[in-house]
Amino acid sequence: MxxxxxxxxxxxxxxxxxxxxxxxxxxxxxxxxxxxxxxxxxxxxxxxxxxxxxxxxxxxxxxxxxxxxxxxxxPGGFTLSHNVASVEEVDRVLGRAAEAGATIVKSGRRAAFGGYHGYFADPNDLLWEVAFNPGWQVAEDGRVTLSPVEPE
Structure with missing residues (x-):
């Protein structure tokens, strides 16, 4: 497989x-x-x-x-993640999700991985993380690189 x-x-x-x-x-x-x-x-x-x-x-x-x-x-113990390009965009996406009917589970804040993130639950409790992760990169061939980033 x-x-x-x-x-x-x-x-x-x-x-x-x-x-x-x-x-x-x-x-x-x-x-x-x-x-x-x-x-x-x-x-x-x-x-x-x-x-x-x-x-x-x-x-x-x-x-x-x-x-x-x-x-x-x-689903249990499971989230979908949506990475964005900035801290501000995390807050914008969380705001739009809330306006659309989501419940904000965790407002945007600094993350242990060195970025910034928050969580929302859709109207059926499917959890989404919205994150700005400066160590996350996608190459032209689609390969993902995750690099550690020191928290601020």
Whole structure:
């Protein structure tokens, strides 16, 4: 198996609220929208974020696992991260997310990794980190470099 992820899919309790938040609130464009089932957004070259209606997600998982499966249908201990170019942009993105209906979990502040970050939860509690990380770089070939940065 190659070291690669093509889809990240999260169960969401209310797909209509998720659609309103991401499309109307944040201005994202869906790649595919199947009402009452799943909503896909392209988030990077060759990478999709799927928001799967929780009951449909559970039914899909149960096909091979049986109805007594203990597989969770809600993310836990998991965040999606959105890196931006400046400290100010972190605060702008957090503000826009809040205006769109997100809950600010952690307001923007200096981070242990030497940058600046904050967290919000979308209307279905999917956690997002918004970060300015001066040690994060993406080369022309798409390869990521993470370098330690001394905290200020």
């Amino acid at each position: 190659e070291q690669r992820v093509h889809f990240m899919t999260a169960a969401t309790r209310d797909l209509d609220r998720a659609r309103h938040f991401y499309v109307d609130g944040l201005g994202w464009t869906p790649t595919l929208d199947v009402p009452d089932e799943i909503l896909f957004f392209q988030v990077a070259p060759g990478v999709m974020l799927g928001l799967f209606e929780a009951d449909a997600f559970a039914a899909d998982l149960a096909n091979d696992l049986g109805s007594g499966s203990a597989v969770a249908t809600a």
